[in-house]
Amino acid sequence: MRKAIGIDIGGTYIKAGITDENGNILTKQQFPTMAEKGSRDIVLQQIETAIEFAMGELDEPPAGIGIGTPGVVDNEGVVFEAPNLPDWHNLPLKKIFSEKYNLPVVVENDVNSITWGEFLYGAGKGYNTIICITLGTGVGGGIVKDGKLIRGSRYSAVEIGHIPIEYKGPQCKCGNYGCVERFVGRDYIVERAVKAIKEGKKTFIYELAEGMTENITPKLISVAYKKGDRVATDIWIDVGVCLGALFSGLVNLLNPELIVIGGGISQNVEVMFETIEKTIKERAMRILAENVKVVQSSLGTDAGIISAGALLFQK
Ligand SMILES: [Zn+2]
Known part of the structure; x- marks a missing residue:
């Protein structure tokens, strides 16, 4: 071989x-x-x-x-x-x-x-058109369409994190407003937890962070979610709705069969995956949304x- x-x-x-x-x-x-x-x-x-x-x-x-x-x-x-x-x-x-x-x-x-x-080898094996997104401090992505990587005229296509989903939204570091990264980048996921704590909501996240909001990470929010914490669950649902809104647009544009989500942040956060799928089905054109699956990356x-x-x- x-x-x-x-x-x-x-x-x-x-x-x-x-x-x-x-x-x-x-x-x-x-x-x-x-x-x-x-x-x-x-x-x-x-x-x-x-x-x-x-x-x-x-x-x-x-x-x-x-x-x-x-x-x-x-x-x-x-x-x-x-x-x-x-x-x-x-x-x-x-x-x-x-x-x-x-x-x-x-x-x-x-x-x-x-x-x-x-x-070729991972979650997208056997499919023809897939969208990959990696969640981290930044939000990156790639698309294989009809078996070919999309590159674009200046080889920079698929800056997926900088697609605006709220045209009057907060400014992103790229200069645009309401980019998806401004809502689901690492720091902005953490920001939701800090806000909930400041509003006086009771959450296990605060104990996990030993009372210091600067210790909060997406991973801690996942741990709290696994323990059934309401605030943590709501954060991941909100992230899921945001990504689902983004993907409903991309599904309408590209008609993919599969969306692959990578990056350590969302490992095993089932509620986020379910919410993304549900939101795509609610928002994208029915015929396009019907068969789209949302899965975690699998190459480890x-x-x-x-x-x-x-x-x-x-x-
Ligand atoms: Zn941006």
């Missing part, structure tokens, strides 16, 4: 592994990114170390090297811009490593890469490596 090298570049670690055509991970290792050194060459050297590790574990040449990186990446594997990596402007990543190793190299934005991985903690390797393989 053919194998590929998967490289997942993050702000803190570069993860490397060998994957096979079925999306299995055969070996893996992580290396510090060393972005804090402020040197592009040091980070490139770390990527090379990660690739060397994987090469050393192979007994035959791989199908190629797949790289998932933050930032905007074009079809030629040039990273236009990656805000958290030093001096990553117009960096020809693909050229650098394909010349060095004389192997096919595919470079893709990390969220697009994960969308492709989920489509190695998603970045598996998905980077997946860039070398088609369905």
Whole structure:
């Protein structure tokens, strides 16, 4: 079976592994990114170390090297811009490593890469059109439509977190008003809990945070929800309605079969998933909404490596 090298570049670690055509991970290792050194060459050297590790574990040449990186990446594997990596402007990543190793190299934005991985091997396996969203401090996304990743004219399509859902809503850090990230980004989920506490509502979240609102995280709100806490449950329902409203629009636009939700924040918060599905069914056009499923991402903690390797393989 053919194998590929998967490289997942993050702000803190570069993860490397060998994957096979079925999306299995055969070996893996992580290396510090060393972005804090402020040197592009040091980070490139770390990527090379990660690739060397994987090469050393192979007994035959791989199908190629797949790289998932933050930032905007074009079809030629040039990273236009990656805000958290030093001096990553117009960096020809693909050229650098394909010349060095004389192997096919595919470079893709990390969220697009994960969308492709989920489509080939994860929750999206067997489907044709899927929307992926990752919930965290920011809200990212990717779309596979009719078996192809959507990139757009400047390779920046699917900034899903910055779709406005309330045109007179609060201003988002991107400058627009009422973006979905302004309601379901990590800090804004936490904000709901702080507000409830300030209003004097009784909630287990406050005890879990040991009486300090700055300790509140989405994870604590999930723990409180699991214990049946009303305030926590209402927060996740509200997040679900917000995402459901967003997806009702996207369902009308793209007619997907599946919506995949990733990022650690919403792990096992069933009420949020149920609310999203219910809201889509209430709000989207009936014929389009009927068969849409909303599920959690399924590639787990190695998603970045598996998905980077997946860039070398088609369905
Ligand atoms: Zn925005």
